[in-house]
Amino acid sequence: DTAVSQTPKYLVTQMGNDKSIKCEQNLGHDTMYWYKQDSKKFLKIMFSYNNKELIINETVPNRFSPKSPDKAHLNLHINSLELGDSAVYFCASSHLDSHEQFFGPGTRLTVL
Amino acid sequence: GNSVTQMEGPVTLSEEAFLTINCTYTATGYPSLFWYVQYPGEGLQLLLKATKADDKGSNKGFEATYRKETTSFHLEKGSVQVSDSAVYFCALINTNAGKSTFGDGTTLTVKP
Numbered sequence: 001d002t003a004v005s006q007t008p009k010y011l012v013t014q015m016g017n018d019k020s021i022k023c024e025q026n027l028g029h030d031t032m033y034w035y036k037q038d039s040k041k042f043l044k045i046m047f048s049y050n051n052k053e054l055i056i057n058e059t060v061p062n063r064f065s066p067k068s069p070d071k072a073h074l075n076l077h078i079n080s081l082e083l084g085d086s087a088v089y090f091c092a093s094s095h096l097d098s099h100e101q102f103f104g105p106g107t108r109l110t111v112l
Numbered sequence: 113g114n115s116v117t118q119m120e121g122p123v124t125l126s127e128e129a130f131l132t133i134n135c136t137y138t139a140t141g142y143p144s145l146f147w148y149v150q151y152p153g154e155g156l157q158l159l160l161k162a163t164k165a166d167d168k169g170s171n172k173g174f175e176a177t178y179r180k181e182t183t184s185f186h187l188e189k190g191s192v193q194v195s196d197s198a199v200y201f202c203a204l205i206n207t208n209a210g211k212s213t214f215g216d217g218t219t220l221t222v223k224p
Contacts, residue, residue, distance in 0.1 A: 099212070
C-alpha cells in the first residue's frame with residue numbers, strides 16, 4: 001500500500017488556468033506538507049498543516065492555497081497559473097512527535 | 113532563523129570510493145537532523161536521522177554524527193556503489209516548532 005500518494009503524476013496546462021493537485025496519506029499522521037522543487041532540485045517548503053494550524057511560507061504567492069477536507073488529505077489549489085510555477089510538487093506527512101517526513105512521488109507541473 | 117548549508121555538487125566518484133557530503137546548520141533550540149535521498153524520478157526518502165548531540169545515524173552503509181560543537185552532520189560512506197547515485201538532502205527540524213529546513217541538495221554520481 002502506498003503511504004503517501006499524489007495525483008496526478010504529470011500535469012500540463014496553459015498559463016492562467018486553475019488546477020489542483022491531490023494528496024492522500026494512509027499513515028495516520030497528523031501533519032501534512034507541500035513542497036516545491038525547481039529544476040535545480042532546490043526544495044522549498046510551501047505549507048505545513050495539522051488540524052490546529054496552517055503555517056504558510058511567506059514567500060508563497062496567495063494564488064496557492066492548501067485545502068484539507070480531512071486529516072488524511074491535503075490538496076493544493078493553484079489559481080492563475082504562471083510559467084514560473086512549473087516545478088515538481090511534493091506532498092509529505094509526519095507525526096507531530098517524530099517529525100520524520102514521508103514523501104509522495106511528486107507531481108510534475110508544466111505551465112505552457 | 114534556521115538554515116542548512118550543504119556541500120555544493122555535483123559530486124562524481126568511482127565505484128568503491130569514499131564519500132563525504134558536508135552539512136552544517138544554524139538553529140535555535142535542539143533540532144533533529146536528517147539525511148534524505150532522492151533517486152531519479154522519485155520522491156525523497158529518509159536515509160538516516162539523529163535526534164540529539166553525539167547521536168550517530170546509520171543506514172545502508174551511510175553514517176552521520178550529530179556534532180553540536182561544530183553544528184555539523186556530515187554524511188559518509190566507506191565504499192559507494194553505482195546504485196547510490198542520487199540527490200542527497202540534509203535537513204533539520206526544530207522540534208519545538210515542528211518547522212523543517214532543507215539544504216539545497218547534493219547530486220552524487222557514481223561511475224563504474
